[in-house]
Amino acid sequence: MSTAEVHSPPQTPGLTRTPKKRSFFANIPPGTVALYIGVILFLLITVIPIYWIVLSAFTPITELFTTPLNYIPVHPSFINFQTVAQIVPLDQQFINNTLLSVLSAAFSVLVSLLAAYAFARISFPGSNILFLGLLISGYLPTISIIIPLFQMFENLSLLDSIQGLVILLVSFLMPTSVWIMTSFVRQIPVELEEAGQIDGANFLSIFWHVIIPVLRPSIATLFLINLVASWQEFFFPLIFSRSDASATLTLGITQAAVNPQYQTVAWGNEAAMGLIVIAPIFIITIVFQKQIVEGLMAGSLKG
Amino acid sequence: MYVGTAKVPTATVAVGTRRRRRRLLLLAYLLVAPAIIWRLAVAIYPFLITLYQSFTDSSPLSGTPRFIGLDNFVRMFHDPMVMQSLGFTFLFTVVSTFVQMVYALGIAFLLNRPFRGRELVRAINLLPWAMPTIVIATASQWMFNNQYGMINDLIIRVLPFRPLWLADPTLARIVVILLDVWKNAPWASIILLAGLQNIPSELYEAAKVDGASSWRTLRSVVLPLLAPLIFTLLIFISTARVLSFDLVYGLTQGGPGNSTTLLSYQIYQLAFTGLYYGYGSAVAVFAFLIVLFLSLFFFLFMRRSERAL
Numbered sequence: 001m002s003t004a005e006v007h008s009p010p011q012t013p014g015l016t017r018t019p020k021k022r023s024f025f026a027n028i029p030p031g032t033v034a035l036y037i038g039v040i041l042f043l044l045i046t047v048i049p050i051y052w053i054v055l056s057a058f059t060p061i062t063e064l065f066t067t068p069l070n071y072i073p074v075h076p077s078f079i080n081f082q083t084v085a086q087i088v089p090l091d092q093q094f095i096n097n098t099l100l101s102v103l104s105a106a107f108s109v110l111v112s113l114l115a116a117y118a119f120a121r122i123s124f125p126g127s128n129i130l131f132l133g134l135l136i137s138g139y140l141p142t143i144s145i146i147i148p149l150f151q152m153f154e155n156l157s158l159l160d161s162i163q164g165l166v167i168l169l170v171s172f173l174m175p176t177s178v179w180i181m182t183s184f185v186r187q188i189p190v191e192l193e194e195a196g197q198i199d200g201a202n203f204l205s206i207f208w209h210v211i212i213p214v215l216r217p218s219i220a221t222l223f224l225i226n227l228v229a230s231w232q233e234f235f236f237p238l239i240f241s242r243s244d245a246s247a248t249l250t251l252g253i254t255q256a257a258v259n260p261q262y263q264t265v266a267w268g269n270e271a272a273m274g275l276i277v278i279a280p281i282f283i284i285t286i287v288f289q290k291q292i293v294e295g296l297m298a299g300s301l302k303g
Numbered sequence: 304m305y306v307g308t309a310k311v312p313t314a315t316v317a318v319g320t321r322r323r324r325r326r327l328l329l330l331a332y333l334l335v336a337p338a339i340i341w342r343l344a345v346a347i348y349p350f351l352i353t354l355y356q357s358f359t360d361s362s363p364l365s366g367t368p369r370f371i372g373l374d375n376f377v378r379m380f381h382d383p384m385v386m387q388s389l390g391f392t393f394l395f396t397v398v399s400t401f402v403q404m405v406y407a408l409g410i411a412f413l414l415n416r417p418f419r420g421r422e423l424v425r426a427i428n429l430l431p432w433a434m435p436t437i438v439i440a441t442a443s444q445w446m447f448n449n450q451y452g453m454i455n456d457l458i459i460r461v462l463p464f465r466p467l468w469l470a471d472p473t474l475a476r477i478v479v480i481l482l483d484v485w486k487n488a489p490w491a492s493i494i495l496l497a498g499l500q501n502i503p504s505e506l507y508e509a510a511k512v513d514g515a516s517s518w519r520t521l522r523s524v525v526l527p528l529l530a531p532l533i534f535t536l537l538i539f540i541s542t543a544r545v546l547s548f549d550l551v552y553g554l555t556q557g558g559p560g561n562s563t564t565l566l567s568y569q570i571y572q573l574a575f576t577g578l579y580y581g582y583g584s585a586v587a588v589f590a591f592l593i594v595l596f597l598s599l600f601f602f603l604f605m606r607r608s609e610r611a612l
Contacts, residue, residue: 038413039424046427049485050434052453053442069456111337118334122327130335137342140350141546141594143567144587147574148352149345171345178338203330232435234549239575250437254553257441267445274438285433289426296490297497 053278056271057081064268080272088252088273089244097248097277099162100237101230104169105223108177111170113219116181117211121193131182138175142235150239160242168236173226180225180298184218185211221295224288231281249277350591357585362578375585385586387561388569391476395565396544396597399480403488403540404533410492415499432490439486440553444469447478472562475555479563483550487543491536498532499525527611534605541601542594566590 056064058076084090118124119131149168150159158164192210212219234250241247256273257266285292357375361368379385414425431439446453447468455465468474502525510520526533548567551557557564557572564572570590574583 032418035413035416035418038409039418042410042413043424043427045485046431046489048453049439049442049446050430052446053438056442056445065451067451067456068460069451069453111341114334115338118331122331122334124328124331127331127335130339134338134342137346139542139594139598140346141542141567141587141590143546143548143570144353144591145346145349146571147356147580147584147587148349150575151352151580152349167341167345171341174338174342228433232433232437234435234437234552238552250435253435253437253441267448267451270441270445274442277438278434281433281435282430285429286426289429292429293425293493296493 050278053271053274056268057275059268061266061268080268081276083266084256084269084272084276087269088255089247090249090252090276092244093247093249093252094276096162096246097231097250100165100169100233100248101227103162103166104173104230105226107166107170108173108226109181109219109223112174112177112181112222113215115178116185117207119178119182120185121190131178134178135175142172146235146239153240159240160246162246164240165233165236165246168240169230169233172236173229177222177226180222180295181218183298184215184222188214217291218295218298221291221298224284224292225295228281228285228292249273253277353584353587356581357588359581361581361584363580364578368581371581375582376589378582379586379589384561384564385569388557388564388566391563392545392566394476395480395483395547396541399483399544400537400541402480403484403491404537406484407488407491407495407536410488411495411499414492414496428489428492430489431486432493434486436486436549437553439482440550443478443482443554469555470559472559475559475563479550479554482554483544483547486550487540491540494536495529495532498529502528527608530608530611531605534601534608538598538601538605541597545590545593545597566593 055071055073057080058073058078059070060075060077060079063070063074115134119127153159153164158167188211192214193206232250233248237246237248237251241251253270253273256269356368358370358372359368360371360374410428414421414428418424445451447455449455449465449467449470452468454468459465466474468478506524506528507520510524515523546567547565548571551563551565551568552571555563557568566586567590570583570586573579573586577583
């Protein structure tokens with residue numbers, strides 16, 4: 001963070017600006033105007049599409065088709081949400097989506113934590129090969145393995161089940177999770193465990209009483225990142241879900257548009273459905289902003 | 304991922320008796336086993352099957368798959384649909400990767416400067432990253448709608464025309480690229496921001512003392528220091544572009560015509576609409592080769608830029 005302060009002008013005590021009446025803008029250092037223009041442009045680009053979804057979601061469908069458009073809802077209503085609730089099995093999909101993302105995040109963290117500890121702390125024959133192999137396997141494109149996976153899951157009766165989707169998603173999250181977790185474990189001072197070993201504690205008790213407490217923030221960080229990633233998953237449910245039993249909210253989006261009442265595509269429904277999908281994950285992202293950013297940075301920089 | 308730095312093993316466990324050592328090794332293998340087995344079963348093994356099936360005419364509609372050698376690959380290069388999707392995938396990857404990198408650098412420089420409300424802006428920057436692509440895709444169908452979309456509503460207030468965004472092949476391609484950049488640049492910008500914060504402030508001060516302009520500082524100090532990170536990011540960004548699926552599925556379904564069909568969408572169509580498992584596998588193997596090539600390409604650049612430091 002400290003580098004950010006470099007650009008601010010040095011403050012010399014005797015040389016403060018004259019207290020004479022000057023216009024407000026004269027006090028702004030050069031470059032600042034450009035900076036704020038940049039920030040405002042960036043905010044507009046980022047926020048307007050999201051605002052568009054929120055706006056459309058609360059606008060009754062009859063008022064969506066106006067030219068020119070109203071950028072403030074004239075008659076805000078929940079009618080779109082009510083229609084969506086009739087077309088799409090929202091409860092079931094919400095439960096499925098939550099189960100899928102929580103279980104995937106939990107399992108990927110657990111499995112990668114175990115592996116990361118071995119990779120970071122124990123030197124064993126083949127550790128480099130296995131570690132690199134895991135990372136490189138992350139470059140196998142999902143689309144290049146999806147056909148045999150579909151055939152396998154068909155034979156194992158794992159199609160259209162949350163378990164099946166969790167198995168797929170955990171595998172997908174594994175390479176990066178092991179990478180991030182290993183870098184987290186490497187940051188713990190070894191002395192902590194050595195102290196435990198001198199006391200004669202066995203591995204399990206060291207792991208439970210020393211490693212896990214120290215790693216708790218890192219575990220939370222990785223869990224959050226994987227949670228956000230899993231929440232957005234669309235491709236696996238598209239291929240592997242066959243019914244409401246395992247359909248997620250992301251799949252529901254494609255259903256919400258079809259409204260038998262209107263012959264056209266029901267944009268208001270789609271916007272309402274979109275908002276239902278993004279609201280929970282936006283809240284989590286904003287609340288845990290710090291941890292998420294830290295985790296994203298850790299995955300790429302430290303090794 | 305700096306794969307290179309992972310090579311140094313940390314031998315930190317105290318040397319004990321032979322029996323203890325053996326138990327420790329057993330423990331290590333037990334710890335990595337779940338991760339390894341999971342990947343072997345759900346990624347490596349299916350990939351080997353894809354490789355095998357790419358040489359067959361496997362399909363759930365026909366009986367036992369026959370081995371047909373390289374026929375699928377020959378067919379692929381004579382298939383105008385696949386070739387067109389390869390063409391757009393190439394264009395999409397090059398343009399979107401480049402624009403994304405430039406935009407992400409811009410965001411990172413912006414968010415690295417001090418200004419009021421910076422924390423809030425950093426939080427807002429995470430929103431596109433947290434937003435499912437399929438939501439962006441469906442919302443954009445409406446946003447880029449010719450008559451009632453927001454984009455044309457804004458344009459018509461200034462200019463006297465309404466572009467047919469999603470009906471015109473070129474415009475549809477531009478929309479796909481713009482949305483892809485909007486969704487994915489913030490993630491790259493966060494990582495670049497971390498890189499910027501790692502640059503010691505003395506270097507900026509030294510450049511200032513030398514009388515370097517800010518442009519010169521950027522070119523001679525900041526970018527060379529960021530180069531390894533930029534090339535690492537380019538591996539991620541470019542390979543993910545080759546494999547993009549959700550956006551095209553939700554926004555254009557590959558249209559108008561076949562103009563926005565990306566390779567992944569083409570493979571999905573071949574395998575799950577056409578039920579050509581064998582042929583689809585061959586195209587999927589080709590997709591893997593492209594990803595492999597791109598990764599190695601940027602990895603070599605990354606190594607070179609690291610040595611240059």
